Amino acid sequence: MSEPLLEPGTPVDLTNCHREPIRTPGGIQAHGALLAADESTLEIVQASANAATIFNRSVLGVSLNELLTAEVVEQLQASAADATPNLRPLRTHMLDAYAYRPAEGVLVVELEPVGSRTASLTRYQDEIARALGLLQDAPSVEELLWRAARVVRELTGSDRVWAYRFEPDDHGVIVAEEKREDLDAFLGLHYPASDIPPQARALFFQNRLRFIHDVETSATPLEPIVNPLTGEWLDLSRGVLRAVSPIHIQYLKNMGATASMSIALTTGDRLWGLISGHHYSGPLFVPHEVRATCELIGIVCSMQLQALEALEVSRRQGTLATKRSAVLDRVAASSSILDGLAAAGEDLLAVCGADGAAIRIDDELRLIGETPGDVTALLDGLTSAEVFATDDHAGEMPGVLAAPLAVARGNHIVWFRREYVRTIEWAHAPKSLAIKEVDRLNPDGSFRTWAESVEGESKPWSTVEVESVAELRSALGTFLITRAEQLAALNAELARSNEELDAFAYVAAHDLKEPLRGISNFTAFLVEDYEDTLDAEARERLATIQRLSQRMASLLDSLLEYSRIGRADLEMSDFTVGDVVQDALELLAAPPKLTVEGGEMPLRGDRIRVRQVLVNLIGNAVKYSPDEPEIAITASDGVVCVTDNGIGVAPEHHDAIFHVFRRLHPREAYGGGTGAGLTIARRIAERHGGRLWLERSTPGAGSAFCFTLEGD
The missing domain is CATH 3.30.450.40 (GAF domain)
Known part of the structure; x- marks a missing residue:
């Protein structure tokens, strides 16, 4: 709060002039005169000391009408409410007269010579x-x-x-x-x-x-110095x-x-x-x-x-709006907001006239232009949910303009401006110099120019630039909401398509199994009944038909299993990693030796389906280990991993191994198979709200597959 004004008449110096009651100085400039009257009687109750000289008579106690005429006084009363007294004086007796009311019932008339010009x-x-x-x-x-x-x-x-x-x-x-x-x-x-x-x-x-x-x-x-009507100094x-x-x-x-x-x-x-x-x-x-x-x-x-x-503001707003649009176009064309903002480059800096910018989204950081070395620490220190701007931040780049995207997750866009070193030439030395403030009243103490070098500050961020950043943040928020809605719609459509595909796959696989079984049976009958009459070539062709029928039957079984996972309800229960590992080993024809670490970790899911995941992963570890397999199962923090010392997977095939019916080796190699096992295992994990992935794999040095379950 500002300090109260001094009482009128209090001596004033530089220590208290900021409290000087300048509205009530108790006097006027000497080239004019002042009359203050009781408006109800028009009797003059207060006047400047020179008023008597101007009128060649005493004025206190005299009526304004007597000095200025009733007509003039009436006009002055009418003009007393004018907000701009300089514009409308009343000229009388070679004097310009101005009237106003400083308090209720008080009419003041100021008189000034007309001048010769x-x-x-x-x-x-x-x-x-x-x-x-x-x-x-x-x-x-x-x-x-x-x-x-x-x-x-x-x-x-x-x-x-x-x-x-x-x-x-x-x-x-x-x-x-x-x-x-x-x-x-x-x-x-x-x-x-x-x-x-x-x-x-x-x-x-x-x-x-x-x-x-x-x-x-x-x-x-x-x-008198105090107005008799108000008991106060005249305003x-x-x-x-x-x-x-x-x-x-x-x-x-x-x-x-x-x-x-x-x-x-x-x-x-x-x-x-x-x-x-x-x-x-x-x-x-x-x-x-x-x-x-x-x-x-x-x-x-x-x-x-x-x-x-x-x-000028409108023009600047238009320029910044164009830059924001360019940034948003980049974001819309990109697969992620982070990539889009980073690709915007110079346009992102031009959104607010910055020298550099830092973008951090979900712990991934991108830098554009000039940025300070302590960017991460600066970002970690931002806690406000509002746009923040300063031009004197302590550091390499004092200009900081921050737009939080998600404070709790540490997501921000921050713009930077470099230091703007400049010299300000003051008309006289400020308080910080050796010259004492009171000395400014001395002829040699004021108005000696003094140059100050201003450092540690950037050019200030204008209101328009701060608003531009706020609008970009708002637009990004709208964009995120729109993209989320579009993604939700796509996910819903994908879910519907998956349901239809599961239904089709189930029906197709189920309906194809019977004619395929007939083909296999009739082929067997032909071989059995006409073996003596068939030549070698015919017998080979019938054997090929039988082999292909069996291959097709395996594929249809896998397809049926894959479709059932998407259609069947999960029977949820609680168990441990050790429990389900034991279940899996009991199903394997030749259970391998393996080590289990973290077997006491609890899981919740469909135990039969989770067992199926482990059977597949352990079975693959055995199948693709040319020598004695070394298999380890580790469980920690909700993650289960199966590690082996097998043949490994080349980097270019890391994604392909999860494609249905995709094999990287000839059908007969490594014990055959349909190539659907990993696809089915991944889908089981996803049905549980988790995921299954290849953690690492090096050709000749083994692999590690991991999965999580979220449960209900």
């Missing part, structure tokens, strides 16, 4: 039209500010006019400047945020223009004559300025900056007509600022 706004119509035209046609924010500074200097006659932009931390920088040729340039200088304290910034929203006629002339106090926020803070007066003197004027530039509810005019060659009285024109320039310039910044 003009007596009518008509004279400035051409200047206004030209100025507004120049501002309206400005193609960029930079050009707009240069034009505004030029027009304000031409109108006011100030020796220097600059445009001043506030940075995100509230310090200011001069971005445009028009000046006398003999003056040193201020363009590019930075000023601490403390030079314009918060209460002064807030006041610019209420009164857009601040005019200081002469820094050498002391303020004229109000009499002069809406006035044009409000006395200037002594701190600011000294500030201007240290700059060599003798008069100044500042115009607020606003965008929405933010004070964007100022157009500030300084004069160095004595007092400068800027008449009402000129100030009114300058205030209009400030208003129009503010509107143009907002429009141009919005245009």
